[in-house]
Structure formats: C-alpha cells, structure tokens
Amino acid sequence: MKNVVAFCVSVSLSNFVFAEQILDITKIAGKNEQEVSVYLGLPISCGSSKYGKKCLYKKGESEIIFINKKADWITVEAIDSIPLNENIVSVLGLKSEKPSFSSSNVLRWESKQNLLEVSVFKGSSFCDYAYIKVKTK
Numbered sequence: 589m590k591n592v593v594a595f596c597v598s599v600s601l602s603n604f605v606f607a608e609q610i611l612d613i614t615k616i617a618g619k620n621e622q623e624v625s626v627y628l629g630l631p632i633s634c635g636s637s638k639y640g641k642k643c644l645y646k647k648g649e650s651e652i653i654f655i656n657k658k659a660d661w662i663t664v665e666a667i668d669s670i671p672l673n674e675n676i677v678s679v680l681g682l683k684s685e686k687p688s689f690s691s692s693n694v695l696r697w698e699s700k701q702n703l704l705e706v707s708v709f710k711g712s713s714f715c716d717y718a719y720i721k722v723k724t725k
C-alpha cells in the first residue's frame with residue numbers, strides 16, 4: 589500500500605485582473621478631436637462645457653473634454669465588471685504598478701506614463717469608472 593501525500597495550494601486572485609483591454613488611453617491622451625476619432629470612432633454626441641468641447645464615444649463608454657482642443661480629461665465607464673485593484677489600469681492600456689494613493693473607494697496614480705493623474709473609482713461591487721487627467725488639473 590502506497591502512502592499518498594496531498595498538498596493544497598491556495599492562491600488569492602484578488603490582486604489580478606483577467607480582463608481584455610478596453611481601450612488604450614495613450615492613443616487618445618493629448619490628441620485632437622480628429623486623431624481621437626480615428627481610434628475611438630466618431631462621437632455619439634458633442635456639446636460644450638465650461639472647460640471645452642465635450643464628446644461622448646461608444647468605445648469604452650468614454651467621455652472626453654477637449655481643453656485647448658486636446659483630449660485632456662477622459663472618463664471611461666466600461667469597467668464596471670472589473671474588480672478594483674492596482675492592475676485595473678492594464679485594461680486602459682497602461683502598465684500595472686502600485687498606486688500613489690489607495691483607499692477602499694479609489695485608486696490613484698500620479699505622473700503615470702506622461703499622464704497627470706489616473707483615478708479609478710469603486711462602484712457597488714466592482715469598478716465604477718476611470719477618470720484620467722492628461723495635462724490640466
């Protein structure tokens with residue numbers, strides 16, 4: 589009779605994101621409206637805001653405010669099925685790394701890949717939205 593030894597290995601997956609890239613922020617950040625439309629497609633709608641032209645795009649459920657005619661404030665809504673953790677930025681085309689600030693409701697990276705700030709906010713269970721500031725505070 590042979591002795592059988594069993595090992596149990598537990599791996600926590602809470603720090604990993606297994607999600608496809610939704611969009612690549614680096615392809616739209618700081619770009620003009622025409623360059624953004626090449627990547628995101630034509631906007632669903634556009635209007636004016638206090639800071640500049642605001643356009644909504646289907647890809648990534650994105651909203652972009654063009655400040656000085658450049659994509660400067662970017663909101664991405666299509667992340668609501670992804671857990672909030674430091675790897676969430678990979679679905680936005682950015683490198684995963686430890687955030688500059690972290691709480692139970694928000695993760696924030698400052699001066700990340702030529703972006704002023706990247707913030708991801710928690711929804712009821714997963715992420716709610718990402719807010720990216722390219723140049724303007």
